[in-house]
Amino acid sequence: MAQIELPLVADNPKDIEELREEIGPLVHMDLLENLLNHARSRSLWPLTFGLACCAIEMMAAGAARFDLDRIGAGVFRPSARQADVMILAGTISRKMATxxxxxWDQMPSPKWAIAMGGCTIDGGPFKYPGQYAIVEGADKIVPVDVYVPGCPPRPEALFAALFKLEEKIRAGKKFNK
Ligand code: SF4
Structure with a gap:
């Protein structure tokens, strides 16, 4: 039987965290986890939350013509405590970072983040040397799972991002803390 060699002492919490990631869970309920991941991927609950013009496209994606309910992601929650997807849609001004x-911290795990639009990905048209007003990328605040390029991306692009996120969840790729 293969032996897992563990250091006897993990000096600091970072070491312990790295060890946990390396080893994974001690008990692995494969079938149950697959089932849960499947259920999670088909019932995403986004946070009702918009930052700038990209949010208009996000709202359009939820409305009748495109209808996010068709893929189980139309239940936008008014409370972060009931949401598992944060769609960052629009320019992130510095005062909004906190x-x-x-x-994000109020959302229960597992949770996911989508960066929608050029502004959210890296500052977009508002990025220039010496600018002081915006955060140049959502990944400086939260761990982003899927990026949606465009200015603004169309609702179809948001659907594509959600499909990509569903795939990722079903594959059990990452659960953000
Ligand atoms: S990417 Fe374009 S549409 Fe989206 S928030 Fe920035 S300026 Fe507005």
């Missing part, structure tokens, strides 16, 4: 982090 509220975004607070909302």
């Amino acid at each position: 509220p975004i982090k607070t909302l």
Whole structure:
């Protein structure tokens, strides 16, 4: 039987965290986890939350013409405590960075983040040398799972991002803390 060699002492919490990631869970309920991942991927609950013009496209994706309910992602929650997907849609001004982090921390795990639009990915048209007003990328605040390029991306692009996220969840790729 293969032996897992563990160091006897993990000096600091970072070491322990790295060890946990390396080893994974001691008991692995494969069938149950697959089932849960499948259920999670088909019942995404986004946070009702928009930052700028990209949010208009996100709202369009939820409305009748495109209808996010068709893929089980139309139940936008008014409370972060009931949501498992944060769609960051729009320019992130510096003053919004702290509220975004607070909302993210309030969301229960497992949870996922989608960066929608050029502004959210890296500052978009508002990125230039010496700018002081915006955060140049959502990944500086929360761990992003899927990026949606465009200015603004169309609702179809958001659907594609959600499909990509569903695939990722079903594959059990990452559960953000
Ligand atoms: S990417 Fe374009 S549409 Fe989206 S928030 Fe920025 S400027 Fe507005």
